Amino acid sequence: MDQKIENQLNLAINIPEDERVRTQDLDTGYNMTENEWELIVKYNGNIETAAMNIADSLKILLGGYALVRIKQERIDEFAALREVIYIEKPKKLYFELENSGSVSCLDFQYTDSALDGSGVITAIIDSSVDYRHPDFMTEEGKTRIIELYDENTGRVYSEDDINAAIGGDLSRVPVEDVSGHGTHVAGIAAGNGRASNGRYRGVAYKSRLLIVKLGNDLYFSSARLMEALDYVIRKAASLSMPVAINMSFGNNYGAHDGTSLLETYINAVADIWQCVIVAGSGNEATRKIHVMHDFAKAAAPVISTELVIGRYEPSIDIQIWKNYADIYRITLTAPDGRRYGPVQGDDVITVFRAGSTEIYVYFGQPSPYSVNQEIFIQMIGADYISSGIWIIEAEALDVRDGIYHMWLPAGNFVSSDTGFTKSSPDVTLTIPSTSYNVITVGAYNGRTGSYADFSGRGYTRVIRTVKPDIVAPGVNIMSPAPGGGYSVQSGTSMAAPFVTGTAALLMQWGIVKGRDPYMYGAKIKAQLIRGAVPLKSVPVPSERAGWGALCVRKSIPD
Template sequence: MPDQKIDNLLNLAMDATPQERRKSGNLNIGYDPATRLWDVIIKYSGPESGLAGNGIQVVPLLGGYAVVTLPDSEIDKYSHRAQVEFMEKPKRLYFELFQAKGASCIRTVQTGRNGLTGKGILTGVVDSGVDYFHPDFRNADGSSRILRLWDQSIQGNPPQGYVTGTEYTKEQIDEALALGENQGRRLVPSSDYSGHGTSVLGIAAGNGRASDGVNQGVACESDLLVVKMGIPRENSFPRTTELIQGIDYLVRQALTMGRPMAINLSFGNNYGSHKGDSLLETYIDMVSSIGRLAICTGTGNNGNQPLHEGGTLKQGQTRQIELSVSSREPTLNVQLWKSYEDEMSIYIENPSGNRIGPLDEKLVPQRYRLGNTDLLIYYGKPGPYHLTQEIYIDFLPVETYVDSGDWKIILSGKRVRGGEYYLWLPGGNTLNRGTGFYEPRAYGTLTIPATARRVIAVGAYDSLVDSYADFSGRGSRMLPYLKPDLVAPGVNIVAPVPGGGYRTVTGTSFAAPFVSGSVALLMQWGIVNGNDPYLYGEKVKAYLRKGARPLPGYEEYPNEEVGWGEDVIIRLH
């Protein structure tokens, strides 16, 4: 019987064949086939000393969490250790890509005799890296504003307590800057190949030196901490194991320095119940109460994409959920989440009209073949941290591609109490155009970790026309608390790009750093300037909500699209 201290996806991956894992776009995430080692996130209790072992590497995190690297063959045995409470497979993360400072009232609070600039506050980002040569991250004397840079992709000298990457100090970065581009990048060879992290950090805290201050970021005098995710493996997408270590590192740095910090996360993913109960989300909620900090994240860009479906099924009722699969789709997966107390018969029908079901409610992998597509299914149960039940369906091609056309997932209510059900497809533009639900649901399209309770979840609006951006992820009643918290400019934002220039960017990735910068300004006003020494954590969120401005077209606040409204940096009083 599968181990219920292990999450559903890892249980399925352990039982899947090597061929099934290779064909799936999901099952091998976190696994290195060259070394046959897994990276997993665990929640544990008791001393750290008993976590490691022969061939097992452990990075203890704050609050009883850890990232463990261990052989494929040891996972089941390791999960039975008394200290291990739960084990979770890594998930792939995606960028939340898809005139603004004036719209957010940033200029007003940055200027004047008592102008706020983030001075004395740390701005931390976990992202794709940074172009540390960019003038916007350098002081007037040419030295760096970056105090620490941990590049997880360069092996050599990891930070104390971690086992991957290389940590660069301000002194090393300053030495590299003094040497110039050619020699300096040999000393500190960290780069931002996508430019995403450089743009995010520039919006939050760039000083605008490359544009004579025209494109100045929000917390333009804050000190910077940067984590570049991305341990080189089979693909270049970062994973939740890297993100959780990056957050842990930033929090420990702030504690060591004894300084307040605003953290920005502009990555997300679609895998999970979206109820704030994954180990990543519970870790973020826990760590948000350590030290003086606040964590901001974008809500994702799935609001206008056909990736989410849901509804309410009554007893005796049948619902047919149609899923279009475009041609040349190499693989896809569907998550169906429902209440455990609701009993439903579940059937799957392929484009030719052939049907399987009802699916067995057993904790074992189920395998079916419909046409030229294999279905690998796991009918899970609730876990120690999950109240809801997941049915995971992997569509694997018999040859090269999944059968294209109109697939159907059919739900029939047997014994129903609440009846709510929700389905998600993978995000991050990994599916071909034309693949998606026929009747998608915009509500509930927040990406994880924007669903964590204690983060400040930031959606996007278009500041040029003062209207909500329809791509921005929306909250829903499935969460026991309302999200998003507020919105910020996220359309056609001018931001730094590697090489010293600027570009125009769009997405909630770039709305979130407006709020991260605003958090730094609030902390400066409260903590550094002595107006409110306790202005951090949930109190910052409360101030931002109170100061939010309504957007045209909405009468009821808060709501699932814009939360409490537009970030206007707060009415300080």
């Protein structure tokens, strides 16, 4: 198999289509009608000319990345181009939903006037917003939104379009926020509280807004996120305005060390223009979706992991990530006691049938960006996977490092009955919050001052970067809801926009007010870390709370 092609894509194009469509994520990016894939490409040189007669379409993104649409039978030909460095398929991303202003030290006035986000763009990449909600309008009833980009249709709606829709011509902007997730997130970061007489005002309440509607209201492709970031940064640069970008979503697929193309792309674009990118750490710490083992601490060269599969689970994937230098072989034991394996090797797909359950085991290879090896296990039921306790044995044949991690899909892709019997809440950050240049935000309870137990924990795998960077209120947060009112929601989706809004205030203090033209990117992260305050009974730094809790007042330079 081609080593320019990531492991999951190699598996996806080498299993039967009728099996692939029944998995959670292997089919993401594939258009069955056209037999066409949308793929993420890292490239150099003139990729447009090189791919002209191979790809159906190509969209160039910032930083040396592109999105390509290509027939499945031509992927190998495309990968053979010298301009192509590496190819990945998109992954599903999901929204991270599970008294806050004062606990984040927002109740202050700075010098002669309050910081309010004026002159800065707050960009919300999410499920859209209710643009008719009063909290996103001026006192004159005009929109604060510069543009709304609907990736479902490819349409960009202007400020004039939105004002016409607010005035009654809804056909000008036929976009809704069905889930309400984006409306809630935007209100925390930048709502002005008009519908509540200021009671539920957001952080950067006078900033301008850029809104991107991603996919459907349950999940969307990581390719859409890359396209959204490209749009936002280009637009902000064209307006010569600094921009704070919020991403309240993630997934579990990857090595959790910042090496996927999505993560490296985000790192690259975070260095373009005056921007800062904020992501929630996910809500996976209590969901039994991660386990870590260390052969150095094992009593025998075989480690067994119990995985409970709940009833009515149609498919599930299990990722095992280890150092490539270690050599393991894998054996699976089904609930009826039958054993399948052992399996070992590189770049090998092995198929088993366990009753009505089809099992694919794929040993991948390291990429140009990582020394990791992935062992990917995909289970697909004829109707449902055989429920009960499955045992996954890893036998060490040669150990240099000895540590390996296992992850299940994040979000609602598996039932609450499914999970590892001895799970670990650490290293449960969702991707892309593992990107180094992102400000990663966990959640805590602003009423009690305690860590929110669902909040995704660090550190990152292998490099052990301190993540989350900080935590912010994420429990029972009141914010705008579609229709003009407010609702209470919890999750790191709610914590992240507190930090996004704060980043906009810091940009206003530095760039807009002329005090520091370099107040963006890593410098904002440094200011937030310096101003963070410890949570009670949580050390600093820690896997749960990073460098501490957001404190805006202490983050503003003297």
